[in-house]
Amino acid sequence: MSSFVLDPLDFKQRHGKLLSVLSTDLVEGLLSILVQLYDTLYRCFTFPDYQLVPTLEEYTHLLGIPVSDKVPFSGLEEIPRSHIIVEALHLKKSEVNAHLVKKGGIMGLTFEFLIGKAIVIAQAGSVDAFEAIFVFLIYGLALFPNVDDFVDVSAIRIFLIGDPVPTLLGDTYFSLHLRNSKGGGTIRLISLTNDDIAWYESALGSLDIIDSCGEFSNVPPTGTQGGINYNPALARRQLGKGRSELGPCNCVALEAYTIWVKKKALELKMSYACERPMSLVVAEPSTLHNQDLESKDKDSLIELIEDRAVKRQREPEGPYSSSMPHPSGAWKKIVDQLVLEKSQMKTSFESKIRHIRGKYTPAARSSDTVARGSLG
Numbered sequence: 001m002s003s004f005v006l007d008p009l010d011f012k013q014r015h016g017k018l019l020s021v022l023s024t025d026l027v028e029g030l031l032s033i034l035v036q037l038y039d040t041l042y043r044c045f046t047f048p049d050y051q052l053v054p055t056l057e058e059y060t061h062l063l064g065i066p067v068s069d070k071v072p073f074s075g076l077e078e079i080p081r082s083h084i085i086v087e088a089l090h091l092k093k094s095e096v097n098a099h100l101v102k103k104g105g106i107m108g109l110t111f112e113f114l115i116g117k118a119i120v121i122a123q124a125g126s127v128d129a130f131e132a133i134f135v136f137l138i139y140g141l142a143l144f145p146n147v148d149d150f151v152d153v154s155a156i157r158i159f160l161i162g163d164p165v166p167t168l169l170g171d172t173y174f175s176l177h178l179r180n181s182k183g184g185g186t187i188r189l190i191s192l193t194n195d196d197i198a199w200y201e202s203a204l205g206s207l208d209i210i211d212s213c214g215e216f217s218n219v220p221p222t223g224t225q226g227g228i229n230y231n232p233a234l235a236r237r238q239l240g241k242g243r244s245e246l247g248p249c250n251c252v253a254l255e256a257y258t259i260w261v262k263k264k265a266l267e268l269k270m271s272y273a274c275e276r277p278m279s280l281v282v283a284e285p286s287t288l289h290n291q292d293l294e295s296k297d298k299d300s301l302i303e304l305i306e307d308r309a310v311k312r313q314r315e316p317e318g319p320y321s322s323s324m325p326h327p328s329g330a331w332k333k334i335v336d337q338l339v340l341e342k343s344q345m346k347t348s349f350e351s352k353i354r355h356i357r358g359k360y361t362p363a364a365r366s367s368d369t370v371a372r373g374s375l376g
Contacts, residue, residue, distance in 0.1 A: 001114070001134055001181055004122040011131065016064030018138050039268060043230040050197065053235040054172050055208050056219070059165045061201055064130055072166040074222050077157045086114060088160060089136060090129035091117065099159070103150045111141065111149035135159070145169055154224045170223025173230055199238045208293055209239050356362045 002019055005011050011019060038044045045052045060066055072082025082096045089096070099113040118133040144167070158164050211232040213219050220229040232239075295349045 001118060001137070003123075004119075006127070008151055012064065013211055015131065015135050017062065018135060021063065021138065021142055035176060035201075036178050039264060040177055042234065042264075043228075044234050046261060046268070047192070048261065048265070049236055050193075050237075051261075052238060053196075053230065053232065054169060055230075055232055055235045055239065056165055056169055056221070057239055058202050059169050060170075061203060063165060063168075065165055067165050068163045070161060070163045071213065072163045073154070073158045073224070073228070075154070076164065077161075079153055080156055082161055084160065085109075085156065088243070089132050090121070090126070091133075102308060103152075104147045106147060106150075106152045108140075108150050108156065110146070111137070111151070114140075116149065125269075139164065144171065146224065158224075166221040167223055169230070170221035171225065171226055172223075173221070174223050174225045175227045177228070177365075197238075199240065202240075204239050207239070209236070209241055211236070242326035 002022055005019065007192040008019055026110040034045055039046045039051075042051075043053065046161060056067055058292050082093055082100060085091070085100070086093045087095050095113075096109075097115070099109055100107065101110065102108075104108070114133055114137055118137065120129055121133065122349065136156075136159050140155035141149075143164060144152075144158060146152045146154065209232060210219060211217075216230045217233060218231045220227050222228075
């Protein structure tokens with residue numbers, strides 16, 4: 001039906017990015033994987049060193065539809081009378097009355113009736129009437145599907161209110177809570193680190209985010225299945241907010257946060273290996289290069305460096321640090337030095353690994369050949 005939209009840009013100005021919703025490719029199994037990492041208590045996806053939260057602002061950006069000042073869908077609205085539907089869809093009252101039926105015990109309009117009317121109206125060149133029915137179908141079949149091939153009364157109410165984002169977010173959280181699926185590919189997702197994530201759209205950086213509801217620190221959106229809350233305070237990082245409190249969006253996770261995430265992973269039996277927090281002795285810069293590098297693996301050394309950087313950042317000013325510049329200058333120097341040290345260590349390890357492989361690989365291949373010959 002989108003082929004009947006003659007001017008997509010004009011359609012976008014009136015109805016947001018609903019056309020892009022229809023053309024979005026689904027990544028097979030992605031939702032099944034994400035569900036395994038969902039924390040039902042904190043309403044977020046918990047990964048080894050970061051969290052992600054579906055938010056109102058992101059849904060607003062994806063749909064191109066702002067959250068309005070209207071009272072959103074509550075589920076307590078009366079069933080719309082036929083004359084209201086007639087006015088919204090540019091249809092005849094007799095047609096709506098004839099096709100406003102129950103399916104599965106729920107009142108609504110059938111797909112067959114709506115698609116048939118939309119095609120006839122589009123061919124007649126009535127743009128406003130066609131777009132009204134087309135958007136109505138998107139609400140009922142793509143955004144708020146319930147009964148197959150049927151736009152139910154909840155979708156009709158949401159369409160008439162014209163504020164779908166809070167309801168869609170509420171339905172997302174309900175779906176996550178109710179699903180209990182398992183899928184492959186989890187390792188590929190959880191192997192991502194905070195450096196692999198594009199934390200927020202630049203368009204969201206200037207938005208005033210909705211991070212509370214009155215005196216409550218969370219926000220309770222109402223979906224078609226009922227009310228549920230989410231915690232947007234957890235999303236300030238991915239919305240580009242709170243940098244003065246949280247640090248830059250690519251900062252190293254602080255130790256307390258990392259320990260908390262690992263504890264949650266154990267409690268929730270997350271589907272990724274969770275190492276116990278490491279207790280490392282932090283060396284001063286003058287002695288770091290004198291450590292026995294061969295006794296530590298590469299990952300431990302990298303964690304050692306990052307831990308040293310965080311602790312150096314936390315050092316209080318005092319008689320022993322009076323000569324240090326303020327964090328704006330000192331932190332940059334420390335980070336630059338650490339990046340250099342980290343690169344040098346990785347290069348050294350890679351060189352040693354290549355040397356060892358070159359030394360032992362022929363023997364390994366020879367023994368492997370012998371083993372295969374004996375099995376054959």
